Amino acid sequence: MTATLLLHCPDRQGIIADITGFISKNRGNIINLAQFVDHVENVFFMRLEWDLENFLIPKEKITDYFETLYAKRYDMKFKIYFGGTKPRMAIFVSKMSHCIFDLLSRYSAGEWEVEIPLIVSNHPDLEHVAKMFGIPYHVFPITKENRDEQQRAMMKLLADNDIDFIVLARYMQIIGEEMISAYPNRIINIHHSFLPAFVGAKPYQAAFERGVKIIGATSHYVTAELDAGPIICQDVVSITHKDMPQTLVNKGKDLEKIVLSRAVQKHIEHKILVYKNKTVVFN
Amino acid sequence: MTATLLLHCPDRQGIIADITGFISKNRGNIINLAQFVDHVENVFFMRLEWDLENFLIPKEKITDYFETLYAKRYDMKFKIYFGGTKPRMAIFVSKMSHCIFDLLSRYSAGEWEVEIPLIVSNHPDLEHVAKMFGIPYHVFPITKENRDEQQRAMMKLLADNDIDFIVLARYMQIIGEEMISAYPNRIINIHHSFLPAFVGAKPYQAAFERGVKIIGATSHYVTAELDAGPIICQDVVSITHKDMPQTLVNKGKDLEKIVLSRAVQKHIEHKILVYKNKTVVFN
Amino acid sequence: MTATLLLHCPDRQGIIADITGFISKNRGNIINLAQFVDHVENVFFMRLEWDLENFLIPKEKITDYFETLYAKRYDMKFKIYFGGTKPRMAIFVSKMSHCIFDLLSRYSAGEWEVEIPLIVSNHPDLEHVAKMFGIPYHVFPITKENRDEQQRAMMKLLADNDIDFIVLARYMQIIGEEMISAYPNRIINIHHSFLPAFVGAKPYQAAFERGVKIIGATSHYVTAELDAGPIICQDVVSITHKDMPQTLVNKGKDLEKIVLSRAVQKHIEHKILVYKNKTVVFN
Amino acid sequence: MTATLLLHCPDRQGIIADITGFISKNRGNIINLAQFVDHVENVFFMRLEWDLENFLIPKEKITDYFETLYAKRYDMKFKIYFGGTKPRMAIFVSKMSHCIFDLLSRYSAGEWEVEIPLIVSNHPDLEHVAKMFGIPYHVFPITKENRDEQQRAMMKLLADNDIDFIVLARYMQIIGEEMISAYPNRIINIHHSFLPAFVGAKPYQAAFERGVKIIGATSHYVTAELDAGPIICQDVVSITHKDMPQTLVNKGKDLEKIVLSRAVQKHIEHKILVYKNKTVVFN
Secondary structure (H helix, E strand, O other): OEEEEEEEEEOOOOHHHHHHHHHHHOOOEEEEEEEEEEOOOOEEEEEEEEEOOOOOOOHHHHHHHHHHHHHHHHOOEEEEEEOOOOOEEEEEEOOOOHHHHHHHHHHHOOOOOOEEEEEEEOOOOOHHHHHHOOOOEEEOOOOOOOHHHHHHHHHHHHHHOOOOEEEEOOOOOOOOHHHHHHOOOOEEEEEOOOOOOOOOOOHHHHHHHHOOOEEEEEEEEOOOOOOOOOEEEEEEEEOOOOOOHHHHHHHHHHHHHHHHHHHHHHHHOOOEEEEOOEEEEOO | OEEEEEEEEEOOOOHHHHHHHHHHHOOOEEEEEEEEEEOOOOEEEEEEEEEOOOOOOOHHHHHHHHHHHHHHHHOOEEEEEEOOOOOEEEEEEOOOOHHHHHHHHHHHOOOOOOEEEEEEEOOOOOHHHHHHOOOOEEEOOOOOOOHHHHHHHHHHHHHHOOOOEEEEOOOOOOOOHHHHHHOOOOEEEEEOOOOOOOOOOOHHHHHHHHOOOEEEEEEEEOOOOOOOOOEEEEEEEEOOOOOOHHHHHHHHHHHHHHHHHHHHHHHHOOOEEEEOOEEEEOO | OEEEEEEEEEOOOOHHHHHHHHHHHOOOEEEEEEEEEEOOOOEEEEEEEEEOOOOOOOHHHHHHHHHHHHHHHHOOEEEEEEOOOOOEEEEEEOOOOHHHHHHHHHHHOOOOOOEEEEEEEOOOOOHHHHHHOOOOEEEOOOOOOOHHHHHHHHHHHHHHOOOOEEEEOOOOOOOOHHHHHHOOOOEEEEEOOOOOOOOOOOHHHHHHHHOOOEEEEEEEEOOOOOOOOOEEEEEEEEOOOOOOHHHHHHHHHHHHHHHHHHHHHHHHOOOEEEEOOEEEEOO | OEEEEEEEEEOOOOHHHHHHHHHHHOOOEEEEEEEEEEOOOOEEEEEEEEEOOOOOOOHHHHHHHHHHHHHHHHOOEEEEEEOOOOOEEEEEEOOOOHHHHHHHHHHHOOOOOOEEEEEEEOOOOOHHHHHHOOOOEEEOOOOOOOHHHHHHHHHHHHHHOOOOEEEEOOOOOOOOHHHHHHOOOOEEEEEOOOOOOOOOOOHHHHHHHHOOOEEEEEEEEOOOOOOOOOEEEEEEEEOOOOOOHHHHHHHHHHHHHHHHHHHHHHHHOOOEEEEOOEEEEOO
């Protein structure tokens, strides 16, 4: 089994030597190390994965030891994840099926170390997809009046199912601040434009009207400001004057599903660190 | 020798048959035909290149005949270009040399059917580059006070040299409306972002601050509204959290010069039609 | 309803005028016209889509008229497709599910004008996927001994179901010449490399060993020579020294499914012409 | 001033801790650390850049200390480069100017920490380019008869000028084994295809004949086997059926110059490690 440490702290001399020394002195074998120093912010970021097989510190004490010995000294924010436990992911959808099919086909093929105990929607349209994959589908129709109430009901459902993170697979409702606060940097959205261009509704129409020659898609963590959270992944495809809004929608679908799935994979693999509305994404 | 016809008009039945019939009845051999119907605006666009060798209508009468026989009937905007005449291009620069080197190295290698009789700058810094290629370099320092006067002097210089179109190769001054009006859709700019993201100054700094994972460059015709003219060409390159503003600048340079040169080439080849702030770019 | 004409013939003066004249004289409204002249081979290619609503020639006589009036005169190979009839497509799979999920999720969402009456496999592994989408799944296990016999059985099944074209969605068996001859340029394969690099088995392992910095996928029509048929579509993704054979396989999956689906879409839309082992793909 | 350590060795526990400990114990400040473990070959690769300002070991003794204390123990191959010394680069060209213009315009703009004391060619054609940049141009015409003799003369010229590495900027002659042995992993070539596809002469013609939909360029170190050395960098561009061999050549030029310059930059920055005919390229 392996442990994965994600951390950031003010940059200082000797951190890497100290932490890698901690692992090797205790007979841990480092499998992957990635680090990065943001010389503008003077912040040190690290992801360290090591084999626990001969590690001298028992698994349940590692976080405590690390906190005491290093995190306090270096003023670190850190988290340690242990292999063998699958994070629990909820998918939110509305009416378009391309992203959820892409997510579930990977899940069904066993590509990801993840559990998907439930799907949430504001519409009944995609229940058949959930059924195909045998996953419970919960419909929460949203109106102006019931928005807050429904959000509380959704949050209860998520809590009851021990959901770790949420994937908005073209869910066409704004997430309320209460839910965002409950899942900080744990709600992944796909926006169908190359952010920060074309924030908000109907980005393909806007791209068409502006006459751009490339369209994009952006996966990001959801924050209180619409389409302004930390960007995880982006990709683009060339278009021409021949592309009408409808063909942009079609070309964009392929981008959206791939860019969303890449972000989900990075999240599941604990390869993303967030600092001040930006991400460090290790590969 | 060949002639190249560029046109657009309201879409109607029979246009292609009529125009291609005109060419073939008069023994012209069509070398390239590209057409496009914008079904949203209901506009027909066409580029037609044909061999004049056996063409029955004398070269100097073609435009007149076409105007009388077709353009009026179909309410066309059109232009006919004849091979063998090189358009005359002015380059405007400031202090960065990567774009001008790229343009002039292609010119020097004979890649383009174009004349470059002069280079204009608001700074003396790149005079050595102009000298290397043997092209006159004219410095017009710009201040708040002398802006209009200098622009008039520049326009006189352009007119005296029969300049057909202008390429802003990272020229860091805003072009005045008078000059824009004098060269409609004939001033090509390179903006160092993926427009419409990061309009205005310091786009790489803005991209860094937003934390995007891809940066871009955009070539476009200059209009009165800053960075909002018809887009000709765009390209992008992936970046990561490791990229600081300075490495973005360096990576961006390669994009900028290629994206600018592609636009210049399309312009020289008469492959661009502009309609309502958007371009049709034939390939 | 629309008709779509695909043709190629030796290039001669006046073809476009003649054919577009035929459409417009008979009150057909051209919706899309794309043509291309291969000046190396001196061959003219055309795709013409027109509205049949007011067309004076009855639908069932169009092919005959066109044959008599134009095809013979210009020595054309041509085919006319009429809207409203969905081509019938068979999918062949082995054990990997990413391509078939991508195809069927598009089919299920109604993106394509196509029928998928059956799925063929040499293994039982993906029967559950076929069941999810309610499509009959036929297993034909292949051994050295039964290869020819099984192929005849498969061909009978295809014929009984009026299959128009076949999509090999990572089907890991070689298609015999008899079947290839029965479906010329109507069997689409996805090869998991950037052809012609890494022909044959285990291209990701070969890419890893060569140390390339980009991997690709290629969709092509199947011909008698392995991985050497006319290429329809290719795409690539950057990799680094960090990518091991297994991560190449994973990154490649996303390429494969998108590149295969793009080819299927072009085929369904009648946008592909084949000439001498190369394709003309209109957009 | 900084020092840059490049190394590889059999992977073992504790290497990172040991080496980073060596730097921090001696008051070196690590500016960049990149490492990679090839779990297939079980080899550890590292690039470490640190500030020498307060480093306790004098610059001239660092290599010796490192050899004694770490390299022997871990069976390392390593090299330490010190800032402030510019590597000396020779450019070899034939008749095409796009790559050499790209290299020299970066050099002229001061983008690279490098000296270019001379240009070698088998043709006089590009002497004017060398003159523009004020760099001596040496012509060594090659025939079957004088090949070996000329190579010896070229090698003497390189040695007399203390050349560190060679850039083949579309130099259309095969480099002899003697020269390759003298500059192991220090001769950078640009091949105008997506290797390993289209090895050898006329790759654009071959790409045209095969009907590929993407073309590429590959920069690599030269080894005794033609076009088979360790790949440094690759890039591609989409093409269509409209592209004839000549337009492929033109589109390819932009790829070639960018892909070659990227490799040169990585080489100058000491970011490339070679192991068994493959590269580790840190970013």
